[in-house]
Amino acid sequence: DQQVKQNSPSLSVQEGRISILNCDYTNSMFDYFLWYKKYPAEGPTFLISISSIKDKNEDGRFTVFLNKSAKHLSLHIVPSQPGDSAVYFCAASGIQGGSEKLVFGKGMKLTVNP
Amino acid sequence: NAGVTQTPKFQVLKTGQSMTLQCAQDMNHNSMYWYRQDPGMGLRLIYYSASEGTTDKGEVPNGYNVSRLNKREFSLRLESAAPSQTSVYFCASSHPLEDRWDLGTQYFGPGTRLLVL
Secondary structure, three states: OOOEEOOOOEEEEEOOOOEEEEEEEOOOOOOEEEEEEEOOOOOOEEEEEEEOOOOEEEEOOEEEEEEOOOOEEEEEEOOOOHHHOEEEEEEEEEEEOOEEEEEEOOOEEEEEEO | OOOEEEEOOEEEEOOOOOEEEEEEEOOOOOEEEEEEEEOOOEEEEEEEEOOOOOOEEOOOOOOEEEEEOOOOEEEEEEOOOOHHHOEEEEEEEEOOHHHHHHHOOOEEOOOEEEEEO
């Protein structure tokens, strides 16, 4: 049973345009949501997050939107740059056993064409 | 400040061999984690350690054991490797829970690529 879903395996956009990456979750107990970026042969790096008490968080070119009623979040990258080409993982966080547990989606490969 | 380091970077094993993947962090984090990443599967939690001296199973613990040697180090052991354990393994560590909303969350190492023949 997949608790965090990224239904599109890939996305290709032109440099300068907006990239929109989507993510859905099923567990209402998640209270914190994150996006990680991963380049080949490297570990995932934290990109941006949002707590369940907010509906928007912005950091430079990156904005994450959370729609709790729909259990949906999205990452907007504006403007997209070729260096943004990577695999993006959506993750949802909950506390269990005194430790944070992250549940990851399967990832989506973003390609930004010059 | 190296963050999270992992050794080795790449390893080839034969079925039935054993090995230990090493992980260390220098951020003074309490919690540490081991994940595996397989094509089309995202990252799946194998084991985690909420604090020094404690370990717990994650989503896919079968075939693995872990040791939280001290606050810095968290190792993953494959006692009898199987081809199904061919994967990329990532170690991560995290800030205290009370800081997670301000400081972000888990920080990952560069990964260990394991091939079991």
